[in-house]
Amino acid sequence: MTEVLLALDNVVAGYGETHIIRDVSLHVSRGERIAIVGRNGVGKTTLFSTIMGQTRQHSGTIRHRGSSVDGLQPHERARLGIGIVPQTRDIFTSLNVEENLLAGLRNGASLQDAYDLFPRLKERRLNGGRQLSGGEQQMLSIARALAARPEIILLDEPLEGLAPVICEMLMDVFGKLSARGHTIVLVEQHIKLALEFAERVVVLDQGRIVLEDKAVNLRSDRTELDRFVGITAR
Structure with a gap:
């Protein structure tokens, strides 16, 4: 059985008293490639910030290798092997x-x-x-x-604003990292590239997980995905 490296169970989090992430449960196994997609403003970046301990976690539990990281500072979570590439570079x-x-x-x-x-x-x-x-x-x-x-890499829209040739090169690098055993969770607006890269796709809407499926299933039938994400040519 594949080891679960990262587990979120019924997590509610946000900034101050505001709840942005709502009752999110997500388990990430060693070596997985997961894409998290959704419209702008639905909480994707906040989800990553919550995993790194940069938001206020109101309830629920985040575990790394079975041990709770609730209350740990971002640098402490990084030392455990959780790495992030922020959208802000x-x-x-x-x-x-x-x-x-x-x-x-x-x-x-x-x-x-x-x-x-x-x-x-x-x-x-x-x-x-x-x-x-x-x-x-x-x-x-x-x-x-x-x-x-890091053993887990969180990539927050790494292709944003980049030329297609650079996007292609970076996706090739992510593939190499995955082949070396890294666990990768990718937030990306380029839906086609995300579906090609990921094994599993998680869709967020209004801070909640509304759809989760194998990427191969969503590649063959985009109906449900487009309902939450929107029709896109990318």
């Missing part, structure tokens, strides 16, 4: 590429690990964060998250 713009990567190295990771995945970063290793293109900044953001060698 949080890099140190005052540092160059190599300095950014060195600041995140943990658990025996090396610069070469990042450069093997992203040769472009090696070419630009002495360039400052402000000198990078949007695609290069996203590569650096992903490489920084991987520098801590």
Whole structure:
């Protein structure tokens, strides 16, 4: 039986007294590829923030490898092996590429690990964060998250605003990470790419899970998916 690395049970969370995530239960097994989709503003990013301990959790339980992480700070959850690539591409713009990567190295990771995945970063290793293109900044953001060698990677709309050729390259990298055994949870608006990548798809609407199915089923019949997400050509 595959080990459950991350489990949310009846989680209600938000900011202050506001409830944005409502009664969410989600189990993520080792090695899975999961896509979380939904219209803008339905709580996808808040769900990731809740997993990382950045929101107010009103009720429910979040467990990592069977042990509760409720009350742990974000850096403590990161040390457990939960990594996140935020939508905001949080890099140190005052540092160059190599300095950014060195600041995140943990658990025996090396610069070469990042450069093997992203040769472009090696070419630009002495360039400052402000000198990078949007695609290069996203590569650096992903490489920084991987520098801590997380076992679970939360990717929050990593393709947003990027050229198609960069999107294709990043999806190829995500496939390589999955093949190496990483567990990946992807929030993405590019529905076609999300369906191609994921094994399982979770649809959020108004902070609740309203649909969960194998990606192969949703690829063959988009009726239910489009009802919640909207017809899209992407």
